[in-house]
Amino acid sequence: MEKKQEIRKKQFKQKINFQNQQEKRTNSLESLRKAKRDLIISKRRKVSEIKNENFNWKNAQISKEFSKIEKGNINTQRRSLRKMRKMLSTSTPKTIQIFLSFGIIEILQKYINSADFDILLDVLWCITNIASGNTEQTKATLCFVPNLILYLESMNYKIQEQSCWALSNIAAEESLRSNLISNGILPSIIQILQNNQNNSLAFNAAFTLSNINRGDNPPVDLLFKYNISQVAKIHLNSTSSGIITEILWMLSYLTTKQLYFQQLFEYEISEDLVKIFGMGKREYVIPSLRSLSNICCSNNTRHLSLLLGYNSDNQMSLLDSCLKYLTSENLVVKKETTWLVSNILSGTDEQIQSVISFQNAFGETILSSVVNNFLNDGSIEIKRESAYVLMNVWSVPGFFQQHFNSLEEIDATFVIQSFLGLLVLEDAKIHQLVLYFLQNLIENFPQSVNILASFEIFNNIQRYLDENDETVCFLANQLFNEDKLNENERMKEIDIEIDLNLNLN
Numbered sequence: 001m002e003k004k005q006e007i008r009k010k011q012f013k014q015k016i017n018f019q020n021q022q023e024k025r026t027n028s029l030e031s032l033r034k035a036k037r038d039l040i041i042s043k044r045r046k047v048s049e050i051k052n053e054n055f056n057w058k059n060a061q062i063s064k065e066f067s068k069i070e071k072g073n074i075n076t077q078r079r080s081l082r083k084m085r086k087m088l089s090t091s092t093p094k095t096i097q098i099f100l101s102f103g104i105i106e107i108l109q110k111y112i113n114s115a116d117f118d119i120l121l122d123v124l125w126c127i128t129n130i131a132s133g134n135t136e137q138t139k140a141t142l143c144f145v146p147n148l149i150l151y152l153e154s155m156n157y158k159i160q161e162q163s164c165w166a167l168s169n170i171a172a173e174e175s176l177r178s179n180l181i182s183n184g185i186l187p188s189i190i191q192i193l194q195n196n197q198n199n200s201l202a203f204n205a206a207f208t209l210s211n212i213n214r215g216d217n218p219p220v221d222l223l224f225k226y227n228i229s230q231v232a233k234i235h236l237n238s239t240s241s242g243i244i245t246e247i248l249w250m251l252s253y254l255t256t257k258q259l260y261f262q263q264l265f266e267y268e269i270s271e272d273l274v275k276i277f278g279m280g281k282r283e284y285v286i287p288s289l290r291s292l293s294n295i296c297c298s299n300n301t302r303h304l305s306l307l308l309g310y311n312s313d314n315q316m317s318l319l320d321s322c323l324k325y326l327t328s329e330n331l332v333v334k335k336e337t338t339w340l341v342s343n344i345l346s347g348t349d350e351q352i353q354s355v356i357s358f359q360n361a362f363g364e365t366i367l368s369s370v371v372n373n374f375l376n377d378g379s380i381e382i383k384r385e386s387a388y389v390l391m392n393v394w395s396v397p398g399f400f401q402q403h404f405n406s407l408e409e410i411d412a413t414f415v416i417q418s419f420l421g422l423l424v425l426e427d428a429k430i431h432q433l434v435l436y437f438l439q440n441l442i443e444n445f446p447q448s449v450n451i452l453a454s455f456e457i458f459n460n461i462q463r464y465l466d467e468n469d470e471t472v473c474f475l476a477n478q479l480f481n482e483d484k485l486n487e488n489e490r491m492k493e494i495d496i497e498i499d500l501n502l503n504l505n
Contacts, residue, residue: 062102069107074116081111081122088129096133104130105140112147117156124151124162131169138173145170145183152188157201164192164204171211180212181219190226198240206235206246213253220257228254229267236272241283248276248287255294261303270295270303271310278316278324285325289336292318296343304347308354318344319358319366326369331379338373338385341366345392352396367393367403375414380425387422387433390415394440401444413451416441420455428472435475 068080088099108127114120127148131141144166151163167185170176189205189212196202212219235247251273255261264270273295277288296304311317316324322344325337345352359365374386394400404412419437422430438457441448 059098059102062098066102066104066107074119077111078116078118078122081119081126085122085125085129088126093133093137096130096137100130100137100140105143109143112144117159121158121162124148124159124166128162128166128169131166135173135175138170139176141166141170142176142179145179145185149180149183149185149188152185152192160192161201161204164189164201164208168204168208168211171208172214174215177212177215181222185212186219186222187226190223190228190231193231193235197234198238198243202235202238203240203242203246206243206250210246210249210253213250215253218253218257220254220260223254224260224263229260229263229269232269233267233272236269236276241281244276245283245287248273248284248291252287252290252294255291258298258300261295261298261300264295265303265306270307274307274310274318274321275315277318278321280324285330285333286336289325289333289340293336293340293343296340296347301348301351304344304351308344308351319355320360323358323360323364323366323369326366326373331382334373334377335379335381335385338370338382338389341370342385342388342392345389349396352393356393356396356399371407371411371415374418375411380422383418384422384425384427384430387419387430387437391433391437394437400440404445416448416451417455420457431472432475435472439475439478 065080065083068076072080084099084104088096104126108123111119111123114123127141127144131138148163148167151159152167154160154163167180167189171180171185185208189209192205193202193209196205213223232247232251235243238244238247251264251269255264270292273288273291276284277292292307295307298304307318322337322341325333326341328334328337341355345355355366370386370389373382374390377383377386394403404415407415419434422434425431438452441452
């Protein structure tokens, strides 16, 4: 037996670098997160206080109001613009398109520089509502971008706010954001956030900034040039939950780029994220969780040590919060918390040990919660993320055997079954993970070959011998060869009842 174990060790593939694995998974998951965020309504229509007004306009009525605007006196113009504004406030993209076909953009262009406050406000309101339509309709408002950015510096609060609102709707379209940035929106928006707190203008500015940063290429360099860290620090301590939420979403996008992480730590934003994550407020959990997960994906173990070290009498530590959310009824929260734990476990051995040894006041541990989710949660996504956590834990020298020894024998069998169940996923990275687990299992517990044989795993592995993914193919071939070494021994015991205890001497 010792000779066979020695052969296994020589043939055993060098361990997968799970830090690299996490970075690759980060890149693939970024787009998924952003897509989910994009499903949230990111455009808002200015709904007026309308009661018992009939806006089922016919084309002839629309044409008549347009004529009044062009030929009427100033009071007539005000009334007609107000009617159109209200109609657009309650309309659909189909109605917006009718207004566009009648030339509303040309009319608004005539009055975008109006000195009359009421007319200008209604023009800005109309632009806001047109920009809440589909991509092409929003695109029609790009001609107003220079004016809107200029009005961000208006001395009139309402003009500032409505211009900011319109720009936030335009910024919701990824293909149009570069136009806003090239026209110089960032310094003006950041200036508003530096000068305003806890009001609707600050919220609109935060919402605009959050929208600008969505997508694959947030303007990270420019934002840090204008000291976005200081702005974020100010508003993460806002009394407005709406502003905090938008700043958190902005950070969740910015933290996909690691270049400026140091600034986030210098301004103690990372500590704020840990504190806010622990609050348990529904609208804060996902964006703060994603920001923390992104930070934990960095190569800087010092940053991870700082995150793990934040603690005080009146706030939950990062690991306290992770343990709390691993039992969340919200599938997304549970899955992404598991992903965060997996990222923490890609750190140093000391950091991994801090997770392994952590327990709350009730004696509950992160590892036991992950194992429970892995075995009992019906979601294949939760099982997949939990598998990454377990393999990161088991990458610590000697811990695979130690942890398996601590499991009840029925749990150990279910762990094996759950890993094998992941093979149904069309995911080469997961196939690598499962095959790596099997090699670890056989290396540490040669007797487990009998259990694996009962699951007919060695027959199933043959389909991976010619896998397109080189790593999967290599692992499968290594594992298949190891199986052959145990073939004679297995045949002798095939008629013997399989011992489920992995701790056989």
